Amino acid sequence: MRVITQHTTGGPEVLTIVEAPEPRPLPTEVLVRVRAIGLNPLEARLRAGEFPLIGPPPFVLGWDISGVVEQAQTGRFRPGDEVFGMPLFPRAARAYAEAVSAPALHLAPKPASLSHVEAAALPIVGLTAWQGLVDLGGVTEGDRVLVHGGGGGVGHVAIQIAKALGAHVTATAGRSKREFVEALGADEVIDYTAVDFAETVRDIDVALDTLGGDTAARSLPVLRPGGHLVTAVADDDVELAARFESAGMRFSGIAVDPDPVALRGLVTLVEQGELRVHVQETFPFERVADAHRLLDEGHLQGKLVLTI
Template sequence: MRAVVQKSFGGPEVLEVVEAERPKPLSGEVLVRVRASAVNPVDVAVRAGAFPLLGEPPFGVGWDISGVVEEAGPGARFKVGDEVYGMPFFPRAATGYAEYVAAPSRQLARKPASVDHVHAAAIPLAALTAWQGLVQAADVQAGDRVLIQRAAGGVGHFAVQIAKARGAHVIAVASEGRRDFVRGLGADEVVDYRTTDFTDVVTDADIVLDSTAQGDRSLGVLRPGGTLISVLEHGDAALIERVEAAGRRFAGISVEPDYAALEAIAELVDAGRIRPYVEETFPLAEAGKAHELVAAGHVQGKIVLTVE
């Protein structure tokens, strides 16, 4: 099979397509013929060596996949021909930029029927991050005031829609150029971070989803008893202590595979409550170009690799 691997840390040019042995599913696993694989900021950080999650190269990056079950091991929860999606093995290596991935069947869910593989692949890591923070950690409810940083990005654009699906009042932080986009996702208010400091205009938020490592500043807009969900500072003991001393709750999110959450998200997608947005696609051989775009930091929604 073809797979994208890297033999050293470095820029996008270290990503290369090689011929690799097709994995064999073990008991409880399925072999997925991958149709699409999304590119996330964590992929870029791992490739560059800025986040040495997988140790030293060689290895293959990529986690988000959508495809078709080609082989099922004994006891697997899917059968050959089922369309599935997920984020297997994270934070361990999954080598998701490949024609085939073998994964535990309980780390995958049935693909939303209403979207194609490209849009399904855009969902898992970003939407699970938003879901595990907003729903599982903060238990967002109707009427809650929710501030979402980077609302037009991968995690953010799902977070806006998940919060709205739960009946929350959503305040989105995004550039003026993304205003119509996040409004279309359901945001009730939009704060242009380029001209306005969100701490000057937002007060008494029940929940803040912070994916910008601005925990202390986000803390200042929370009401007493409110919840700070941190994506990048989840292990910051000093920040946790300051949040709790201020009478607020801290929820650090390190996303993990969760088939039940993926099933719930798929239901919302098929009900028209969540729509994944894909800004651009690239073939597997151009994974480096996709990484360049993600590394630039201004992607609206997600970037996806197609695997033909």
């Protein structure tokens, strides 16, 4: 099979397609013939060597997949089943490949309403948003939720999950993404290029930070007493957590994991018509470097996906 590997860290040009043996599924695992691979900003940072989550190169990036079961060492799936998921994270899943061996519990049946491209775009962003808002944030009907970066991968899914939970949603987004974010169901959209959210937003129950920088710290005054800041990008900031706690607020960081319960929750929302994933652009497997160049530029609307 073909895999996309790299022998050194660096720019998109270090990504190389090579031939490799197909993986053999262990008991409780399935071999998935991959049809589409979701790309995430994290993978661009790993490629560039910003931090050693999966060790030094050579390595194969990727976690988000959608495809067809080819071999099954478990009764959960049969050959021919269409599945999707985020196997093994944060360990290397080697998903930039034509075939992936994955624990069956880390996969779910692909909803019939989603193409393989759409399904591959959903796992990491969907699980991050679900675990941030449902598991950690405990969002319930009537809560006021602030989603930072509402037009991005995690943000655009988080808006829809919060609305499905019955929350009033405020989202930050650039002017070019305003209509997109409104169409997702956001009750209020703040153009962060023109307005300082910290001066205009108040009484938020749960704020979800998907941006990083000083966004989490600047969210402190927008929370109601006892409010909760959940961050997907500053989860290890002990000093910042202490600031929130001393002010009577809650602070939580998300370290997303391939939770089968949350994955089934996402499937349910999709099947109920309450969740869709937006794919900005698809690239054939052979153009992975071009896809990573776009990842490096940032400011994406939704997700990028490789197709096989």
